[in-house]
Amino acid sequence: MNPKQVPRELLTPGADGRFGEFGGRFVPETLVPACEELERAFNEAWNDSLFRTELDDLLREYAGRPSILTECHNLGAQLGIRLILKREDLNHTGSHKINSVLGQALLAKRMGKKRIIAETGAGQHGVASATAAALLGLECKVYMGAVDIERQSLNVFRMKLLGATVEAANSGSRTLKDAVNEAMRDWVASVETSYYCIGSVMGPHPYPFMVRQFQSVIGKEARKQFQELCDGNDPNIVVACVGGGSNAMGIFSGFIDAETRLVGVEPAGGAAVGRGTPGVVHGMKSYLMQDEYGQVQEAHSISAGLDYPGVGPEHSYLASVGRAEYPSVNDQEVIEGFKLMARAEGIIPALECAHAVAWITKEAPKIQGQTVLMNLSGRGDKDVAQMMTILGDSLS
Amino acid sequence: MKSAQHKPGALETRLRQTRDTGRKILVPYITGGLTGWIDAIRGAAANGADAIEIGIPFSDPVMDGPIIQMASEKALRDGATPISILHELRGVDVSIPLIVMCYYNTVYRAGHTRFANSLREAGVVAAIVPDLPLEESAHWCESADSTGIETVMLAAPTAPDERLHRVVERARGFVYAVGLLGVTGERTELAATAVAMATRLKRITDMPVLVGVGVSNAAQAQQACAVADGVIQGASVVRRLLEEGADSVAQYVGEVRAAIDSPVSSNR
Numbered sequence: 001m002n003p004k005q006v007p008r009e010l011l012t013p014g015a016d017g018r019f020g021e022f023g024g025r026f027v028p029e030t031l032v033p034a035c036e037e038l039e040r041a042f043n044e045a046w047n048d049s050l051f052r053t054e055l056d057d058l059l060r061e062y063a064g065r066p067s068i069l070t071e072c073h074n075l076g077a078q079l080g081i082r083l084i085l086k087r088e089d090l091n092h093t094g095s096h097k098i099n100s101v102l103g104q105a106l107l108a109k110r111m112g113k114k115r116i117i118a119e120t121g122a123g124q125h126g127v128a129s130a131t132a133a134a135l136l137g138l139e140c141k142v143y144m145g146a147v148d149i150e151r152q153s154l155n156v157f158r159m160k161l162l163g164a165t166v167e168a169a170n171s172g173s174r175t176l177k178d179a180v181n182e183a184m185r186d187w188v189a190s191v192e193t194s195y196y197c198i199g200s201v202m203g204p205h206p207y208p209f210m211v212r213q214f215q216s217v218i219g220k221e222a223r224k225q226f227q228e229l230c231d232g233n234d235p236n237i238v239v240a241c242v243g244g245g246s247n248a249m250g251i252f253s254g255f256i257d258a259e260t261r262l263v264g265v266e267p268a269g270g271a272a273v274g275r276g277t278p279g280v281v282h283g284m285k286s287y288l289m290q291d292e293y294g295q296v297q298e299a300h301s302i303s304a305g306l307d308y309p310g311v312g313p314e315h316s317y318l319a320s321v322g323r324a325e326y327p328s329v330n331d332q333e334v335i336e337g338f339k340l341m342a343r344a345e346g347i348i349p350a351l352e353c354a355h356a357v358a359w360i361t362k363e364a365p366k367i368q369g370q371t372v373l374m375n376l377s378g379r380g381d382k383d384v385a386q387m388m389t390i391l392g393d394s395l396s
Numbered sequence: 397m398k399s400a401q402h403k404p405g406a407l408e409t410r411l412r413q414t415r416d417t418g419r420k421i422l423v424p425y426i427t428g429g430l431t432g433w434i435d436a437i438r439g440a441a442a443n444g445a446d447a448i449e450i451g452i453p454f455s456d457p458v459m460d461g462p463i464i465q466m467a468s469e470k471a472l473r474d475g476a477t478p479i480s481i482l483h484e485l486r487g488v489d490v491s492i493p494l495i496v497m498c499y500y501n502t503v504y505r506a507g508h509t510r511f512a513n514s515l516r517e518a519g520v521v522a523a524i525v526p527d528l529p530l531e532e533s534a535h536w537c538e539s540a541d542s543t544g545i546e547t548v549m550l551a552a553p554t555a556p557d558e559r560l561h562r563v564v565e566r567a568r569g570f571v572y573a574v575g576l577l578g579v580t581g582e583r584t585e586l587a588a589t590a591v592a593m594a595t596r597l598k599r600i601t602d603m604p605v606l607v608g609v610g611v612s613n614a615a616q617a618q619q620a621c622a623v624a625d626g627v628i629q630g631a632s633v634v635r636r637l638l639e640e641g642a643d644s645v646a647q648y649v650g651e652v653r654a655a656i657d658s659p660v661s662s663n664r
Contacts (some may be wrong), residue, residue, distance in 0.1 A: 024532055026500055028459045030552035030574060032529045033559065042567070171465050172455060183456045189556060190576035280527075281456050282502045293477045294505030295455040 008257045011314070016307065017205020020320060022313035027283045028186075034191045039206040041111050045128040046213060051106065058102045059217065062135065062203070063092045063230060065099075066221045067371075070231060079364040082227065085347070085376040086222045086251060091217045095350065095378030096218060096247045099127035100304040103214035105132035108195035115139040115194040119183040121148055121176035121243065122305035123155025123200030124378055130164035132197075138166040143182040146176035148304045150278060151386050173298035176243070176308045180282050200244025201312035204283030208312050212249045219254020221248035224294075226373055228268065234258040238368035240266050240377065241355040242273070242326065243306035245315045247377035252324060262324035265359040270299030273319045273326035279310075286313040302331040302390075303351035334360040337391065338380065350378035351386075405546040407447065407493045407522045407569040411625070413605040414446055420656040421570075421606060421626025422617070424501025424633045424649055425449040425497065427467040429476025432487055440633075444653030449524065450485065451629060452478050452498035455637035459526040459609075461581025463631040467638055478502055478511075482518035495522040495548065495569070502534075505526075508539035514620040515545050522546040522569040530563055536567065548572050551597055553589045560598060570604040573597050573624065575611055579641045582612035586619045594624035614655035621656045 013053055017023045025035055045051040059065040067087045068321045088096035101118075108116055116138050120126030126142040131139035146168040149156050159166050169178040179202075187196040201208045201215070207247040226235055238255050240248035242264035252262050266274050273286045279288030281296050289297040289309035301307040318324035329337075339347030349357060356374050380387075414421055424440045426433050428450045437448050453468035453476055460468065477499070485494060496515055503511045503525060503660035504605065515523060528536060530549065540547045551560055553574060564571055575590035576583070590607050591664055597605045607620040608628030617627045629652060636644040 025529065026527050027529060028526055029529050029550040030554050030577060031555065032552075055462065113546070125554070139633055171469065177456065181456050181458050185579045187457065191577060222514070261542045278504075280504050282458075283527075285504075288501075290501070292505070295502040296471065296501070297455075323545070329406070 006321055007373055008323070009255045010253055013205060013209050013273070013318070016348065019314045019317035021349060022284070022286050023205055023208055026280050026285065027204045028188055030188050031191060031204070035204050035206070036175060040352060042107060042206055042210045044108055045107055051110065057102055057142070058106070059099065063098045063102060063149060064090065065217065067091060069222070069225045071365035072345050075340065078344060079361065080368045081364055082371045083360065084226065084235070084371070084373050086373060088218060088375060088377045089246065089350065089379035093124070093128045093131050094381065095124040095128065095141070096215060096250060097125045097199060098131065099217055100211045100214040100246060101125070101128040101132045103345055104195070104197045105136050105138060108138060108197070109136055113191065113193060113195040114198045115141070117143070117186050117194050117197060118197045119143045119179040121178065121179065121307055122167065122303065122382060123148070123152040123159065124305060124349070124382070126164070126166070127155050127162070129197050130162035132161040133164060141186065143169050143170045143179040143186070145173070145179050146177065147174045152382060154385060155219065155382050159203045160267050170367050171176040173191050174186070175304065177299070178332055179298065182244050184282070200246040202244040202282060202284060202310065203248045207263045208284065208314055212247055212253060212314060214323070215246050215250030216253040216290060217249035218247070219252065222251055222373060223254040226269060230371060233235045234371040235262050237261045237367065237372045239263040239360060239372060240379040241306060241313060241352045242315060243308045243352065245271065245312040247375050249314055251375040252318070256323070258302050262318070264324055264326045265355045266302060266326055266328040267299070267301035267306045267329040267355060269301045270306055270308055271328040272309060274328045278316070279329050282309055284313045285313055287319070302334055303355065305350070305352040306355065327359055329358040333362065339363060339389065347376070348380035348382050350374055351383045353377055401565070404570065405521065405544060405568055406599050407495065407546050407616065408603065409465055410493055411446065413568050415604050415625045419606060419607055420621040421446045421560065422649065422653055422656060423447045423449050423495070423606060423626065423628045424645070425451060425522050425528055425628060425630035426637065426645070427451045427453060427455055427464060427471055428481035429471030429632050430467055431472060432637060434484060434643035436440050436637050436645040438490060439642050440585055440649040441492050443646045443650035445492060445649050447493040447495055449495045450481065452502055454499040454502060457499060461579045461631060463635045464580050467634045478506065482514055482567050483522070485518045485520065487520045492580040494520045495524060496520050497524040497526065500528045502526050503536060503594065508536050509543070512539045512543035512545045518544070522548055524548045524550070524572060526550060527544065530566055550574050551593065553577055553593055560596060564601045564603065567603060570606050571597055571601060572628065573607045575609045575620070577656070578610065580594060580609050582635070583610045586611065586616040591623050594620065598623060614652045617652050627654070
């Protein structure tokens, strides 16, 4: 593939909400007027300098933006590359999720909604939603798969501490996919009073577009910071983990028009782009892990945040036109990546981000001397209890 | 009120005739693939159902509450597939129309034309696709129309009048009035939105208007039928099939039939 032949502009979907053939608005009739209202409200707000100023102030004074870049001198030397991290893990609440949640919560208030609903996998989006709700005086209900409640109990407690109600999703695989189903069912019943705060670049239009716009702050900052650090050059490679794909879309958006290789790393057990086929679930047409009859398959990943059988439609588009690539890594490689980053750099990454570390490690022999910008989208504190169980006393 | 611009298909013709004789229309919903589901169809048909809605189970039924979710999961665990369900339907010797309810990915995965053909070959005359709203429906409707499958559109309480007109325009078979803001499931009372939706729709169309979602027992069916041309009963039917079996469904359909055949009492 010659990278010069692929499109190099960031798409703004039209009225049909499509990125190429992907996206759209496949929701129950009850929700269509709400999606239309949200689309209007977002476009107005995004073009309103007062709204943007209010959001920028919150991002700066509350979330702690801009997030810094950190060069991994030890790991870079070990791998024979120049490795630089975008430190979204240093944001308030510990991940990139706060970027979108602050935007969406402000929008919810602007729309006169008093209650927000959210789904969460690892709990990072749930914690961010509960945080924004506490700050802005909104009621907050978070749906979380029963399996995830088990493996992310720390985040469950954080959400409760912040005043949110956490409701277990007990259907299906009892993970992120089922939490989305429950949140959508709540929204169908509460659409007149509630705002559905989706945690990734997924769902019906305008969510994939809107969440990308809110997360594009990552890419904007990172491009400028990287050029300052590296004599005006862009990185050879930008890499991020992909579940629904919001942190990846956030950083990719800043480099779509650059001569940069964009790599989204999926978990082997939830490789929607890598192993899926086009399908429709959760309001969108996108790559999906499904059987021959269109039943959605259960994802299996060590990381709750990536345990999702679908992917945001813009990633499906970028994959279909060859602008981004979506390799996958397995759980064992992720565990090694997690340990490696901790020991080499003194940074404990979220298990989600350890997927990106694992890919970089594997790819290193082929990319000697190149510059790699990795989005470290969350910190690993939330995963420590789970890793204690997995690693036990194997650590010397 | 607007008359239909399209040529009514088999389902619509049948339901119009039923309505015009003064009979209220009763459509029970049965999840395909559950133990006893074929017997339940026969029992419902013999006890006063005017059509049957057969749900093809899907892994992620976002419009469905706990009962139909449970039924879908169970049917899928027992190995039900769209193909096995449509195959079994071919052998059902009932004289009332059969309607399929399925989520869009089932249709999309099979291919629009192939799916429409497979419905027709199984003797199904209409389809309800609850996550395929008007704006996304053009391609499917094209295949369905040309195959003679009537696509029933849902009309929701959140739709402004302007939208309701467009939904009704595209509806075939009948108009499905969503009775409340929420997913399928039994409620203790009929929501005020049920009658309100039927009233709004009856004002703008002469197609049959059936209320579904949250019509939970015979009394509620009777209340809804004070304005609507009929009702769809889902969770209350499926719960009986799950808990008590096909005979219980037949008996329940008979009860609802009796209730909607007698006019609602004025002193309730």
